[in-house]
Amino acid sequence: MVNSASNRALRAMDLIPYILENPGVSTTELAQNFSVSVKQIEEDLSLIFMCGLPGYTPYDLIDLVFEDGIVSVIDPQVLSRPRKFSKAEHVAIVLGLEILKSLIHDNPEYHVRISRVLNKLNESMPNVEVLMKNQENFQYFDIINRAIKMKHNLKIIYNSESKDEQKARSIIPLRIYLQNAQAYLLALDPVSSIEKVFKISNISACEIGDVSEVSSRMVEEEQIKVEIIVDEKHLIFLERNSSIIVDQKLVPEGTKVTLKVRSTDWIKRAIISNAPGIEVLSPPELATWARETASKMISLYA
Amino acid sequence: MSDQKTERLINLTLALLASKRYLSKSEIFNTVAGYSGSAESMERMFERDKDELRNLGIQIEVRALDPLFEDDQGYLIASDTFQINSDDFSNDDLVLLNMAANLWSSSELGEEAKTALLKIHSIAGPINNDQIFAGSIIDNQDAKILTEIFDAVDNQIELQFRYKGSQRQVKPYGLFTQNGFWYLAAQDDEAIKQFKLIRIQGDFALVGSKNSFPKPEGFDLKAFIETSSKAEEVTAQILVRKNQALSLRNQFAVTEIDDEWDQMQIVFHNQEELIERVLWYLDSVKVISPSELRDEVLKRLKAFANG
DSSP: OOOOHHHHHHHHHHHHHHHHHSTTEEHHHHHHHTTSOHHHHHHHHHHHTTOBSTTOSTTTBOEEEEETTEEEEEEOTTOSSOBOOOHHHHHHHHHHHHHHHHHTTTOHHHHHHHHHHHHHHHHHSOOOOEEEEOOOOOSOHHHHHHHHHHTEEEEEEEEETTTTEEEEEEEEEEEEEEETTEEEEEEEOTTTOBEEEEEGGGEEEEEEEEEOOOOSOOBOOOOEEEEEEEOGGGHHHHHHTGGGEEEEEEETTEEEEEEEESOHHHHHHHHHHTTTSEEEEESHHHHHHHHHHHHHHHHHTO | OHHHHHHHHHHHHHHHHHOSSOEEHHHHHHHSTTOOSOHHHHHHHHHHHHHHHHHTTOOOEEEEEETTEEEEEEEEOOHHHHBOOGGGOOHHHHHHHHHHHHTTTTSTTHHHHHHHHHHHHHHHSOOOOTTOOOOEEOOOGGGGGHHHHHHHHHHTOEEEEEETTEEEEEEEEEEEEETTEEEEEEEETTEEEEEEGGGEEEEEEEESOTTOSOOOTTOOHHHHHHHHTOOOOEEEEEEEETTOOHHHHHHSOEEEOSSSEEEEEEEESSHHHHHHHHHHTGGGEEEEESHHHHHHHHHHHHHHHHO
16 A cells, blocks of 8 residues: 555554454554554554544544553544445455355355345445356355364265266365355365365265364375467366466467366366367377377267 | 644544534634645645545535535535444344455455455454354456456546457446456447456556546446346257266256166256367267257367367
8 A cells, every 4th residue: 555645544544443443452463454564553553643623632632542562542533433345345345245145055044144234235335336147156165164163074975077976085174265256175185195176066965074183294296297289269278277377378379388287187078178179289198098089989979 | 744644634534524514614724733824725735635535435525504605615524424334234244244355365356355354343343253264265367457447447447458359448337257257348339348357468558537438327237247148058968878977967867768878958058168068078978969069069079189
């Protein structure tokens, strides 16, 4: 944030209700939360001492206690409540609530509560032109979240799309994240100590297991380097998989891309499902496999 | 100098916020700390302060103090436009707001989420609840330009960028996210079109000043999204090998045909999505009908095999 007089005034006015509701907060915490230095927070607090309502007697000024790096507000004057959310803050909260609604889809009580909060927010700030379309709903969020917090294993039945198999597994859940509108669970395989990613929509059963015994030994899964050329009609492949692209450059045939993948099962199916938009450059055995598989598939239609 | 100005801006805000009635300029100059000098210089100082506070999003209301003398104006900040009404949100609501803002902590909206969290924690203190969710959103590349594009939408500033090989200058009306990607709804020449932010090539620029165009009165972002991305659903009959294509089996009903194959009717939002899913299962799935779809699948496989 630019430290202009006006932005500093805003920060000072935001500090008051925050300190009021968090009495005894330290200047170090304030500096961290407000993304400025401790020195800046101290200067802001010194400035606030001088501000208040017309009259400017001791009873009209904002009153703070600021000792040994600990701050409390005695009299906030009219700044007892925080400023309204800005439009950008409003957007972040509203979209976040829409995502939570999709994550907690199987909990009707939460659903009602989220819808109620969304209504309140949207009434308070109409005409914000940012929307989320067709967010997919997910199951088991509640159970997974509880297992993470309790540090328990999860017993799941997982449908692996890249292996086309269904398997019961016991995993140590680490965290949930969302990417490309899909919810994923990052978990540790307790046997191999390798981190694995599970698409939550592919979990078909889920229950909390025993207390996790997390091994300190984390094994890096081997990654395979794949070089491909993607034609311009299949840009969506690049957009969806940007997180595993390590290099890309434009060539006359399209975009030459180097990927690092953990699963050959996945890349094999991805190449065929985007046919003929992806040409495999290396490894050569992948290129051979892809051509032979396509020929085998053609023979299905003979 | 900067301290004095900051102090004056805070004092002016507090005075206008605390007052139950509109304050005249002379009352402001006489009572608010920080205004001094000639009448002209105080006037200039006040106009600049007023503009700065408005640029920060603070709504200063103006009303004629005497209906017969419109030049004599009064100023006020209504608390309901400046501050969150703490009574609007229960503790349960605050837990949800906290969870929603926290989702963005490691994304490009992280800064907005952080300032929102400070305000949430200023309503009723720290949120202590064991339901707090520690998940996060991982951005695509397009999120990097999101806040600037949002500024252009919010402030009605035209945007210039290169898209699908040609230079565009558009009037941005709204933003939406679908399948994890951000799209801009904007007027490009005569038509309102959608632009996928990740496909904007190179740099973009905000052109001109704020409020440089009016948004069409009848524009409804929700309706625009519905109509612009409406596609006819595609249905196909396929054969699926026994115990294969498990995700499809979870989604659609099967009819047993023989020892090797089951038959299935599948429905997808569009043909591309359907072909992609069918090919994903390699030689475990075969399209029977419609014949155009079958031919298209075969054409793609032949082009690939002969590539």
